[in-house]
Amino acid sequence: MPLPEEFLASDKLSEQEQAAILAGALPYLRRYAGDTIVVKYGGHAMVENDLAATFGRDIALLKLVGINPIVVHGGGPQINAMMKRLGVESQFVDGLRVTDREMIDVIEMVLSGTVNKQVADLISHAGALAVGISGRDGRLIQAERLVHYRRGDAAHQEAIDLGFVGTPVRVEPRVLYALLGAGLIPVVAPLGAGKEGEIYNINADTAAGAVAGAVRASRLLMLTDVPGVLDEHGKRIEELTAAEARRLIKEGHITGGMIPKVETCLKAVQAGAKAAVILDGRVPHTCLLELFTRAGPGTLITAE
Ligand SMILES: Nc1ncnc2c1ncn2[C@@H]1O[C@H](COP(=O)(O)OP(=O)(O)O)[C@@H](O)[C@H]1O
Numbered sequence: 001m002p003l004p005e006e007f008l009a010s011d012k013l014s015e016q017e018q019a020a021i022l023a024g025a026l027p028y029l030r031r032y033a034g035d036t037i038v039v040k041y042g043g044h045a046m047v048e049n050d051l052a053a054t055f056g057r058d059i060a061l062l063k064l065v066g067i068n069p070i071v072v073h074g075g076g077p078q079i080n081a082m083m084k085r086l087g088v089e090s091q092f093v094d095g096l097r098v099t100d101r102e103m104i105d106v107i108e109m110v111l112s113g114t115v116n117k118q119v120a121d122l123i124s125h126a127g128a129l130a131v132g133i134s135g136r137d138g139r140l141i142q143a144e145r146l147v148h149y150r151r152g153d154a155a156h157q158e159a160i161d162l163g164f165v166g167t168p169v170r171v172e173p174r175v176l177y178a179l180l181g182a183g184l185i186p187v188v189a190p191l192g193a194g195k196e197g198e199i200y201n202i203n204a205d206t207a208a209g210a211v212a213g214a215v216r217a218s219r220l221l222m223l224t225d226v227p228g229v230l231d232e233h234g235k236r237i238e239e240l241t242a243a244e245a246r247r248l249i250k251e252g253h254i255t256g257g258m259i260p261k262v263e264t265c266l267k268a269v270q271a272g273a274k275a276a277v278i279l280d281g282r283v284p285h286t287c288l289l290e291l292f293t294r295a296g297p298g299t300l301i302t303a304e
């Protein structure tokens with residue numbers, strides 16, 4: 001049976017060139033064989049259909065060459081769209097959605113119902129079987145209410161009540177190992193299981209970092225909308241240590257959503273992940289470029 005058009009390599013390359021590219025991947029395939037790679041896939045990246053299909057195929061490819069990918073997805077824009085339909089306005093504090101009791105049910109429905117199945121489907125459609133679960137399944141992400149202080153002077157502030165926004169306290173990776181052991185790709189919605197059965201809304205970066213640390217991933221790939229962490233001159237930093245990250249945050253060169261992203265990466269490597277990479281999710285095949293080429297395109301974050 002001929003392969004569908006979408007699976008064929010670019011016809012801009014000669015067959016010799018295509019073979020050379022495959023052969024060139026050998027050292028990288030050997031390096032990551034059997035390793036676990038956690039990929040954070042954000043809600044914005046899913047909106048563009050071509051890019052989403054490419055992402056699904058790349059994750060399937062990783063599995064087919066012997067790597068164990070785990071995808072943790074977001075869904076912020078998809079939750080916003082549903083809230084708009086329901087006439088509910090979301091409020092954010094430092095990028096975190098204030099989540100009341102009524103909202104958490106809607107958020108669970110969007111994240112672990114719609115988005116989770118869409119992401120799993122993208123991958124399964126490309127020929128590797130993916131299974132969608134949420135952080136509540138198998139008590140994967142055990143969480144408690146996040147005590148949040150507005151960025152800055154924590155010592156002189158009152159904690160802000162964000163409702164059912166959770167912080168992971170423990171990750172129980174057995175369900176992930178069971179799926180990986182069966183040759184499947186886990187796709188995880190960022191929800192947490194509380195002690196009393198309550199549901200928590202967890203920022204997807206945070207959830208991905210917690211999972212990556214717990215499974216001692218060889219890479220945590222954080223897909224975002226910039227080429228990586230940029231320095232004070234706007235130039236991409238290829239490799240960032242914890243000390244340098246702290247300096248850039250302190251001097252105000254890393255700001256906004258990049259602060260928690262970098263902090264999550266640092267936590268993940270402290271917890272057991274080998275390294276984390278902040279990558280441009282707008283670039284097609286960004287995960288393959290990172291794992292299978294010499295000059296990885298993003299910012300690599302390692303422990304000191
Ligand atoms: N030093 C920096 N390097 C790169 N991006 C930065 C930096 N400081 C702040 N940012 C901002 O962080 C944003 C990424 O964080 P965020 O918007 O939360 O990402 P996502 O929605 O992908 O999770 C970038 O789009 C950029 O505007």
Ligand SMILES: CC(=O)N[C@@H](CCC(=O)OP(=O)(O)O)C(=O)O
Nearest residue numbers: 042043074075076096097203204
């Ligand atoms: C607490 C909190 O803010 N949770 C996020 C969860 C989804 C998310 O993080 O999605 P992206 O990665 O697409 O932004 C939210 O409610 O939007």
